[in-house]
Amino acid sequence: MIKFIFKTAFQNLGTKKLFTFASICTIACSVFIFCIFFSVVTNIRTFIHTIETTIGIQVFFDEELNEEEIKQIANSNFLTEDVKSMRYISSNEAWEYFKKEYFNDRDELAKAFEGDNPLANSSSYEILLYNISKQEEYVNYIKTIKGVRQVNYSSSLINVLTNINLGISYFSFVLMFILIIIAIILISNTIAVASQYRKNECEIMKLIGATNFMIRSPFVIGGLLMGFFGSIIPLLVIYLLYNYIVNIVLEKTHLILSILRPVSIEYFIFDMASISLGVSMFVCGFVSYITINRHTDV
Amino acid sequence: MILFKNVNVKYEKDKYAIKDFSLHINEGEFVFIVGKTGAGKSTILKLLTRELKPNSGTIRVFKHNLDSIKNSKLPYYRRKLGIVFQNFRLLNDRSVFDNVAFAQEIIGVSSFKIKKRVIKVLNLVGLRNKYKKFPRELSGGEQQKVAIARAIINKPDILLADEPTGNLDEVSTNEIIDLLLHVNEMGTTVVVITHDLHLVSRLNKRVIRINDGNIISDTIGLDEELTEYINVN
Ligand SMILES: Nc1ncnc2c1ncn2[C@@H]1O[C@H](COP(=O)(O)OP(=O)(O)O)[C@@H](O)[C@H]1O
Ligand SMILES: [Mg+2]
Numbered sequence: 001m002i003k004f005i006f007k008t009a010f011q012n013l014g015t016k017k018l019f020t021f022a023s024i025c026t027i028a029c030s031v032f033i034f035c036i037f038f039s040v041v042t043n044i045r046t047f048i049h050t051i052e053t054t055i056g057i058q059v060f061f062d063e064e065l066n067e068e069e070i071k072q073i074a075n076s077n078f079l080t081e082d083v084k085s086m087r088y089i090s091s092n093e094a095w096e097y098f099k100k101e102y103f104n105d106r107d108e109l110a111k112a113f114e115g116d117n118p119l120a121n122s123s124s125y126e127i128l129l130y131n132i133s134k135q136e137e138y139v140n141y142i143k144t145i146k147g148v149r150q151v152n153y154s155s156s157l158i159n160v161l162t163n164i165n166l167g168i169s170y171f172s173f174v175l176m177f178i179l180i181i182i183a184i185i186l187i188s189n190t191i192a193v194a195s196q197y198r199k200n201e202c203e204i205m206k207l208i209g210a211t212n213f214m215i216r217s218p219f220v221i222g223g224l225l226m227g228f229f230g231s232i233i234p235l236l237v238i239y240l241l242y243n244y245i246v247n248i249v250l251e252k253t254h255l256i257l258s259i260l261r262p263v264s265i266e267y268f269i270f271d272m273a274s275i276s277l278g279v280s281m282f283v284c285g286f287v288s289y290i291t292i293n294r295h296t297d298v
Numbered sequence: 299m300i301l302f303k304n305v306n307v308k309y310e311k312d313k314y315a316i317k318d319f320s321l322h323i324n325e326g327e328f329v330f331i332v333g334k335t336g337a338g339k340s341t342i343l344k345l346l347t348r349e350l351k352p353n354s355g356t357i358r359v360f361k362h363n364l365d366s367i368k369n370s371k372l373p374y375y376r377r378k379l380g381i382v383f384q385n386f387r388l389l390n391d392r393s394v395f396d397n398v399a400f401a402q403e404i405i406g407v408s409s410f411k412i413k414k415r416v417i418k419v420l421n422l423v424g425l426r427n428k429y430k431k432f433p434r435e436l437s438g439g440e441q442q443k444v445a446i447a448r449a450i451i452n453k454p455d456i457l458l459a460d461e462p463t464g465n466l467d468e469v470s471t472n473e474i475i476d477l478l479l480h481v482n483e484m485g486t487t488v489v490v491i492t493h494d495l496h497l498v499s500r501l502n503k504r505v506i507r508i509n510d511g512n513i514i515s516d517t518i519g520l521d522e523e524l525t526e527y528i529n530v531n
Contacts, residue, residue, distance in 0.1 A: 004403040011391075201389055207347055208452070209377035210404035 001214075008218035009225060012194040019190040020226065026186050027230025027284065030179035031276045035238040037172035038272045039265075044165045046263045048132060051158060056128040057139060058152040063121040065147055073147045074125050080141070082134045086127040094122060132158055184287050187226060191219050191291040202296055216292045223288025227281035235273050239265060299325045299487070300346070300456070305355030307341055307511070315341045316511040319355070323489065325455075328482045330498050330505045331491045332524075338511040339491045340384070343460050346489075347379060348372060360455070377405055380454030380486070384461045386441045388433040388448075394420070395429040398447045405452060419447045423477060439470025446477055456487045463494055471497060495520065495528050 013020040059078070061070050071088060078086055127142075129135055135158070139151050195202065205215050242265040250262065300323040307316040316338045323329055333339050344350040345357055348364050357364040362375050388397050395416055402412045420426045423443040433441055442462060449457060459478065463471040475497065482488040492498065498505055499520050507515045507524065515521040520528070 001403065001406040003409065200387065204383075204387055204389070205400075205404050206373075207349070207376060207381055208401050208404060208448075209373045209375075209379075211373045214373075214404050214406075 005214075005217050005221055009221035012198060012218055012222045013190075013225065015197050016190060016193050019186070019193055023183065023186040023190045023226050024230045024233075026179060026183040027227060027280055028234045030176050030183055031231045031280055032234035032237070033172055033175050033179065034276060035234055035272055037168060037176070038268070038275075039238065039242065040168050041165060042268045043263050044161050044168075048158065048161055048165075051132065051154065051161075053128065055154055056126045057135065057142070059125045059127060059142055059148055060122060060150040060152070061124070062147050062149050067123065069147070070123060070125075073145065077145045078125065078127060078142070080138070082129050082131065082138055084128045084130045086125055089124050089126055091121060091123045094124065133162075180283065183230075184283065187223060187284055187287045188291045190226070191223060191288045192295060194222065195219060195292055195295040206296075212296070215296055216289070219292040220285055220288045223284040223286075224281050227284030228277065230284070231273075231276045231280045235269075235276055238272075239269060299323070299360055300489075301356075301358040302342075302345075303356045303358075305345065305352045305357060307338075307345065307350065308353050314511050316345070316352070319508075319511060319513065321506065321513065321516075323487065325487055326482070326485060328479070328488045328503045329490070330501075330503055331489065331508065332493060332495065332498060332505055333508040334493070337508045339508065340460055341511075342508075343381075343458055343489075343491060346456075346458060347376060347381060377452055378455045380449035380452065380457040382442070382445050382449045382457070382459035382462045384464060386433070386438075386445045388441055388444055390433050392432070393429065394425060394431050394433070394436070394444050397433070397444055398451055401448045401451050415451055416447075419451045422450075422480075423447045424473075437470070439466050439473060442466060442470070442474055443477065446474070446481075450481055450486070454486060456489065457481055458489050458491075460491045461493070462490060463492065463497065475501070495524055499525065499528055 059074075061073070065073075067088075067090070074086065074088070127138075129138060135153060139153055142148055142151055202215050246262045300321070302319050302321040305316055305319040306314060309315050319338075319342075331339050331342065341350065345352060345364070346359065348367065351365065359375070360378065362371075364375075367375060389400065392400065398416045398419060399412050402415065403409075407415075416429070417426065420429055423446055425440060425443055425447070428436065428440065433444070436444070446459075446462070449459075457478070462478070463474050466474065471494070478488050478490060479501075502519050505515075505517055505520055506513055507517075507521060515523075519525075
């Protein structure tokens with residue numbers, strides 16, 4: 001019986017190849033756009049998260065203040081409910097870090113500055129917030145505090161990323177919405193045409209004593225199959241091309257920053273595939289079910 | 299076990315296709331229903347398959363009351379019927395084997411059993427060696443045999459045949475009738491709709507003659523008027 005339902009389902013799709021093909025292509029396009037959207041958004045969100053957790057706000061103080069006074073100012077003013085952590089960085093520590101990072105521990109270069117810390121008086125506080133979106137507000141607050149000389153933070157990058165994120169989400173949703181509507185119309189037509197073509201067969205089935213389930217399920221299975229193939233094809237394409245595309249994009253846009261690594265596809269392919277397959281098969285199955293119920297009765 | 303009581307059918311307003319129609323057919327009978335085109339023969343068949351509900355009157359088949367039978371029960375009632383349609387109604391894109399197997403597949407028989415039964419039934423109708431052929435590769439008589447094979451494979455209690463010999467030559471007609479008689483001998487009630495009076499006159503079976511949706515005679519063999527009619531022609 002299951003064999004029969006599947007056999008008939010494939011026959012239904014086979015009789016109107018062009019309709020079936022068009023439906024699958026439209027579903028594939030929607031899923032493809034969804035996958036691109038999903039990949040980009042996942043990456044940007046991970047970037048933002050990385051920035052949030054690794055790049056903090058750096059606060060520098062008036063030069064005449066000593067360590068005691070600085071710590072005093074920080075402890076009494078900096079800790080708000082938005083602050084996740086804050087850390088005192090002495091000028092010596094900053095210099096050590098600088099040497100390591102830029103001179104690559106090449107002693108001869110560092111020796112040039114021997115005994116003379118060029119970063120003296122630049123002890124600072126590094127502050128991490130829970131939520132990067134609070135940053136602007138927080139920085140403005142810090143700037144008003146007496147003794148604070150300068151505040152460094154990466155506002156522009158975050159703003160750009162957030163805006164890209166929003167833009168891509170908006171654009172993808174509009175495009176996906178249009179494509180899903182087209183897909184629904186096409187699937188509905190494919191099923192309607194197939195059921196018209198199979199009218200004789202359905203009538204004979206009915207009179208021989210087939211249940212409605214038996215008559216209709218091949219069409220619903222047909223819809224599910226279209227949803228399945230419409231998803232699995234773009235998912236495979238994305239899976240195979242992801243690394244290649246990511247490398248090209250990074251090279252072209254010079255976005256290669258040491259801390260901003262692209263997310264590997266294995267990390268999110270499962271979520272992406274479940275959502276794509278789940279939604280497209282549900283929509284296709286549902287549309288087929290509605291269509292075939294309207295076209296056959298006992 | 300087939301009972302029509304005061305059945306009326308109107309397709310259009312004030313125009314009866316079947317009018318105050320009452321009929322009783324017993325288990326195991328072989329019955330011809332004869333009448334001119336438009337007399338209402340096919341309508342009777344559609345009432346029996348419950349493709350059509352009467353405007354009034356009751357129809358009972360076995361224990362089923364066809365007025366009140368639920369839609370969910372209908373498929374199971376129909377499985378007790380075997381139907382041979384007026385114009386074969388085979389599935390042209392499936393082989394002879396698949397056309398016959400189809401009837402079993404849709405009621406959920408396992409493919410192993412299906413294979414055995416299809417071969418048996420094709421043997422019975424004499425088409426065993428043509429099981430791979432498609433309907434268009436068969437003669438009209440052979441197509442009708444496939445249709446009969448499909449109708450009897452589910453072992454129906456009643457076999458309904460609407461003009462089963464309509465477009466067939468004499469040899470094929472006789473083969474089809476022999477088949478139907480054989481099925482009847484095995485215990486199935488057979489109802490054959492036809493307008494082939496020569497065929498009916500050769501067999502001494504119950505003949506129900508209808509005209510304008512009414513029974514005008516119910517005899518064993520042809521009634522006098524029709525006997526005279528075919529003697530003249
Ligand atoms: N679907 C229909 N719609 C309207 N009238 C119909 C329909 N089917 C049959 N009729 C009419 O009902 C009468 C009986 O038809 P039918 O049972 O098909 O006759 P038969 O099979 O004896 O030739 C005829 O007058 C026919 O025109
Ligand atoms: Mg007729």
